[in-house]
Amino acid sequence: MKINLKNKNVLITGAAKGVGRELSLAIAENGANVALHYRESEQEAIQLVKEIERLGVHATSVQGDLANYDEVKSMKEKLGGDFGHIDMIVNNAGWAQMKGFFEYEPEEWKREVDVCFYGVLNLVYEFVPSMKDNHGKFINIVGDSARTGDRNLIVSAAARNGAISFLKSLAKEVGRSNVQCNTISLGLIDQGEFDESIVNKIVKQYPSRRLGTTSDVVGAVLFMLSDEANWITGQVLSVNGGHSMIG
Numbered sequence: 001m002k003i004n005l006k007n008k009n010v011l012i013t014g015a016a017k018g019v020g021r022e023l024s025l026a027i028a029e030n031g032a033n034v035a036l037h038y039r040e041s042e043q044e045a046i047q048l049v050k051e052i053e054r055l056g057v058h059a060t061s062v063q064g065d066l067a068n069y070d071e072v073k074s075m076k077e078k079l080g081g082d083f084g085h086i087d088m089i090v091n092n093a094g095w096a097q098m099k100g101f102f103e104y105e106p107e108e109w110k111r112e113v114d115v116c117f118y119g120v121l122n123l124v125y126e127f128v129p130s131m132k133d134n135h136g137k138f139i140n141i142v143g144d145s146a147r148t149g150d151r152n153l154i155v156s157a158a159a160r161n162g163a164i165s166f167l168k169s170l171a172k173e174v175g176r177s178n179v180q181c182n183t184i185s186l187g188l189i190d191q192g193e194f195d196e197s198i199v200n201k202i203v204k205q206y207p208s209r210r211l212g213t214t215s216d217v218v219g220a221v222l223f224m225l226s227d228e229a230n231w232i233t234g235q236v237l238s239v240n241g242g243h244s245m246i247g
């Protein structure tokens, strides 16, 4: 998919690896300057900056724990200094523990809420006000569990469902300023980490009889960043091979 993101500055969180890396490359290939956020994957982020600069766009990296408001504020200050105004954000970072609720110790569940819910609020509070009146776009990436529930992702699913609701209300607040807020809800994306026998079992839950690929995610995100999606706001777009179908 080709769209025109020339002269747009896009911040991608959790950009150094996995889905975030593919999104960053695709967004840069479509002409945007990219700010690649990482938390721990510094070397991967530095390498990716070099790779993307060869495409002829501006790229930089920025570190921060999204769960920590002061660190998100510092990210904004750093980017404001050496990169410039952020037009669009793809919040791809996330953190979840896979276990049943009664296997948690009470002190273990807070971090998932801090990253998957408060991380969104921290980014919005710092970055969205300066997106106003310039076709700003905030895209939050979640898993389908946020909509359907999942007994093994019980805390992150709840936190992300809260983020969906938050972005709907925010869309109502900032729509008049031309800022769009949407969620992309993913089914399982195959990044080569599963054995064939496991994949064969899981795909039975998918009408499309396959897991997702990073290109499936890239296509949806590019569409949401494009001008063609300018009238879409406060929505959740499922990219999930039909795993859940929510009207």
Ligand SMILES: NC(=O)c1ccc[n+]([C@@H]2O[C@H](COP(=O)([O-])OP(=O)(O)OC[C@H]3O[C@@H](n4cnc5c(N)ncnc54)[C@H](OP(=O)(O)O)[C@@H]3O)[C@@H](O)[C@H]2O)c1
Pocket: 013, 014, 015, 016, 017, 018, 019, 020, 037, 038, 039, 040, 041, 042, 064, 065, 066, 067, 092, 093, 094, 095, 115, 141, 142, 143, 144, 186, 187, 188, 189, 190
């Ligand atoms: N892969 C799937 O099948 C799937 C399915 C449904 C939903 N999703 C969601 O889609 C997104 C991308 O998937 P993925 O598998 O590529 O992601 P991932 O590896 O689970 O996480 C992406 C990045 O999030 C960053 N991160 C974690 N905690 C953070 C924090 N406190 N502050 C800032 N950054 C933090 C990490 O960056 P560093 O490495 O730099 O520390 C990590 O590389 C995630 O949000 C994931 O939950 C994925």
